[in-house]
Amino acid sequence: MEITHANRSKSENPLSERTRKNPWWIETMLVDGIKSRPRYNGLSVNKSSRNHVFVADGDGVNAIADLFAVHSQDIGGHVTIVFAEHNEGKAEHAAPLESISADSVHIMPSIPTAINRLAGVLHSARMGTQIYASGTEALIGLTIQLAQAYGMDPQSVITEHRGSFARRVQCVHCKGFTEDVRTNIVECAHCRTNLLVRDHYSIRHAAFQGVCVDAEVPGDLPQVIEAFK
Structure with a gap:
């Protein structure tokens, strides 16, 4: 029986001087014009809908509050809000919910639980x-x-980015996901491969793609920077 391993051995050698001085990987990490890179056009009201479902986390609730402050008269029918709290600033982030006229509000402790509630x-x-x-x-x-899993056109979801640009990254080698990635280089949470975080994005996996950054010389890494704050 042939057994393959997603992870690989790592060199114990310290980073080379060439790696410390050569930031060329940083320049090739983010590429303009990648069609899969998500774009967020801001919240707007679909006046023809009679059932509005808002999903938010962190500062995203302020985007909903801003929309209702200007266009509440255009939002007819049933309104549901699913809000994911974060450990930091819970009270501050949840406060705007009090100013929003909604039929039902679900406050969940995390993004995964909010997505589960949204599924319901x-x-x-x-x-x-x-x-x-x-x-x-x-x-x-x-x-x-x-939304796509429920048969909806993913482009029909109206979006607005607020808050952190931290990324959810899928390792292309073991297919595992690493959450809340803020640096250009990250160690896969599953197979421990050093990954270069790319702008290539998968809607199906809801994640940016991470590829092995030190395949030729294990442990020889480019400069690590905080690229997604």
Whole structure:
């Protein structure tokens, strides 16, 4: 029986002087014009919908509050809000919910639990339901992924980015996901491969793609920078 391993051996050698001085990987990490890179056009009201489902985390709730402050008269029908709290600034982030006129509000302790709650909402949703997602890229991506799983056009989800640009990254080698990535180089949380975080994005996986950065010389890494704050 042939057995393959997603992870590989790592060199114990310290980083080379060439690696410390040569930042060329940084320049090739983010490439303009990649079509899969998500774009967020900002929240707007779908006036024809009679069932509005808003999903947000962190500062994303302020985007919903701003929309209601200007266009509340255009939002007709049933309004549901699913909000994912974060450990930092819970009270501050949740406060705007009090100013929003909604029929039901679900405050969840994390993004995964908020997505699970959203699945329950969509399970009983009717034709013509409009989904809105605002907040971090991870929250928006997972919302779009779920909407697609329920047969909706992913491009129909109205989005607005607020807050951190930290990324959800899929390792192309072991297929595992690493959450809340803020640096250009990250160690895969599963197979421990050093990954270069690219702008290539998968809607199906709701994640940016990470590829092995030191395949030729294990342990020889480019400069690590905080690229996604």
